Amino acid sequence: MVSTLQPSTDSFLRGGLELNDISTLKHDIDAIQSEGIGSGRGAVKTGTYIGKCTMWRCGKRILDEYPEMAEGKVHRGGRGVDALSFRSLGRELGRSDMTIKRWIDTVNKYGQSEEDAFPAIEEDAEIIADKWVEKQQPKLPPPVMALPDGKYSVIYADPPWKYTSGDQHTDVTQDTVIGTHYQSMTIPELCALPVIDLATDNSVLFLWVTSPLLDESFDIIDAWGFEYKTSIVWDKVKHNVGNYVSVRHEFLLICTRGSFTPTMEALKLEDSVQVVERTEHSTKPEAFRAIIEMLYPDEKYIELFARRRVDGWDTWGDEV
Ligand SMILES: C[S@@+](CC[C@H](N)C(=O)[O-])C[C@H]1O[C@@H](n2cnc3c(N)ncnc32)[C@H](O)[C@@H]1O
8 A cells, every 4th residue: 555645655664664644554553552451550651561562563563564674773784674664654753763663672572472572571561660769769778797706895986977057177188088998887777786785894995086976976875775974186287178177086975884093013004195197087096905905904806897807806897
């Protein structure tokens, strides 16, 4: 049959196809598209299923008329039907050449018979819907590694604090946002860590914290079963501009459980302000570990959120 839609007949023929009854084809394609078919569980699955089945039916309808289009390419240079045919047919049907190509690709992918194609499409729709549902899930915090089983009298912790925008000052921005390459933990996540199970009845916790989170750090001390006693200030020498002041210090909080003041023999009163120029992001100077060992010699030590192993210490952290 020859189309009544004459204007592009020449180019259509030049594209390599005999022009059949385009008006019937166009009517059928429009009908398929307005119909939609299928059913399924969930809006995404149903929508995907209907959409793909509709594409398949449109493609199949065209291939019934022009089987040679199965081999066609939208871009010039393909075997068989070339770009011109896709463009011409698209123009006749009021669709783009890429749309026609996608319909035909759908038939090529799922097969020529409805019995094969529709169940395969349904399977794909299921997978797509599952992926969509997964994407909608709120991102869960990274799974927290189990703490070791042992008991320790000295616990040294430098948590990966999570800062909210309200806490921002330049010190935080540089040290914990821009330069951060590790996951951070919220206050509730840190509180939930069963550090209390690691601590002997009489023990000490040395906890690093920056000024903006000083207040929240007391919740953690409490949750971990310790009592705040005093602090050491680390003067980092290099300044960071802040919202209120130019920040160049962090706190090392000293907290105990039971009775655990340093023994008098060990006690050499260290200066509560330690001046050590900061180096790379988050790295705490070894001078503080030396102070801990001096205050509490020959104890069972563990470093939490450690980044490297140290002789005489147990370590826990996802980067060790
Ligand atoms: C502030 S850094 C510790 C820096 C260390 N004190 C130093 O001087 O190099 C915090 C560390 O906690 C680790 N961390 C983050 N989330 C963790 C998690 N859920 N479990 C274990 N370690 C985690 C980070 O990968 C990072 O190594």
